[in-house]
Amino acid sequence: MRSSFGAAYLKNYKKEITLKEMKNLLYKAVAVLAMSAALTACSNDETTVSGTGKVALEFDNSFNGNDLILETQANTTASNEVLKITAIKYIISNIVLTKEDGTTFTYPKSDSYFIVDEATATSHVLDLKNVPAANYTKVTFGVGVDKAQWELGATGQADFLAKAQAEGMMWSWSAGYKFIAFEGTFTSATVGTALPFKVHTGQTGTDYNYATIILDLKTKALVRSNITPQIHIVTDLSKVLNSTNVIKLSDNNPNGTGAMIMGGANLPLVTQNVATMFTVDHVHND
Known part of the structure; x- marks a missing residue:
């Protein structure tokens, strides 16, 4: 057992x-x-992650949350002025991409000047080439042409000077570039018949009015040889007049013939507003 x-x-x-x-x-x-x-x-x-790839920066113009439509769309400001926008152009320059480790890639300065024109669909997307493959978390750019570039003189502007002239983005060489050209008509409680308005920023007197924008990406932009991220940036044009500073077109209509803001004390205030009008909506990694 x-x-x-x-x-x-x-x-x-x-x-x-x-x-x-x-x-x-x-x-x-x-x-x-x-x-x-x-x-x-x-x-x-x-x-x-080795090698290089491309990045597309897409600028999508809007007004207070609505996609912008030129000529016909009635856009009401926070000051209860109603704008019909006929033209919006701005210069984007000096693009810098920040990697997830904090290091940066500066796009070649000679290729870093673009004009975004709402009336020209092909201008809305800026195609950046030969970008080092990496995961990017921020994008930085300027609105306008930086003073150091302008001080190179007419011969130092390469092809961009002729392009800016053709696009109506120069006052004159001595006066310099228009950084933003924002135009249309407006009415208000005191202005019953539509009057023209123009808001142009750029160098005026001792104020250069160049703005630097730094935006965090909600999703990392994965630059690869076979992936081209598209960074979708929304430009809210309502903030040109109503943001850090409140500017009424009707207060800039001394002769009753329209509001022309192209200098004076309001222009630095507009520049401060411009610094707030860009946001990253999303990133496509396709």
């Missing part, structure tokens, strides 16, 4: 040992596979 019991016990014990060994081997195999997969993923990621 003892011998039979001992044999059965030993047999069961061996089975238990065998099961434990099999489980251990299985756990080890799973661990090895997981480690191998992780190493492969790291290796693939390192391969993917």
Whole structure:
């Protein structure tokens, strides 16, 4: 009886040992596979993030949450003035992309001047080439042409000077570039018949009125040789007149013939407003 019991016990014990060994081997195999997969993923990621790619910056003009329609759309400001916008153009320059590790890539200055024109759909997307592959978390750009560039003189502007002249984005060479050209008609409680308005920013007297914009990306822009992120930036034009500062067109209509804000004390206030009118809506990593 003892011998039979001992044999059965030993047999069961061996089975238990065998099961434990099999489980251990299985756990080890799973661990090895997981480690191998992780190493492969790291290796693939390192391969993917090398080289260069492209980035598209899309500027989508709006007015207080509504997509902008030129000529016909009635846009009511926070000051209860009603604008019909006939033209909006602005210069985007000096683009810098910030990587997730905090380092930056500065787009070549000679290629970093663009004119966004609502009337020209192809101008809404700025195609940046030869961008180092990386994960980007911020975009920085200027509105206007920086003073250092302008001080290079007419011959130092390369092809952009001729483009700005053709687009009506120059006052004159001595007066410099128009950074923003915002135009249309308006009515208000005191202005019943539609009158023209123009808001042009740029160099005036001692004020240069160049604005630098820094925007966080809600989703990382994954630049790869086979992925071109599109960073969708919404420009809220209602903030030109109503943001950090409140500016009424009707207060800038001294002769009853229209509001022309192209200098004076209001222009630096407009520039402060311009710094607030851009937001990143989303990022497509396609």
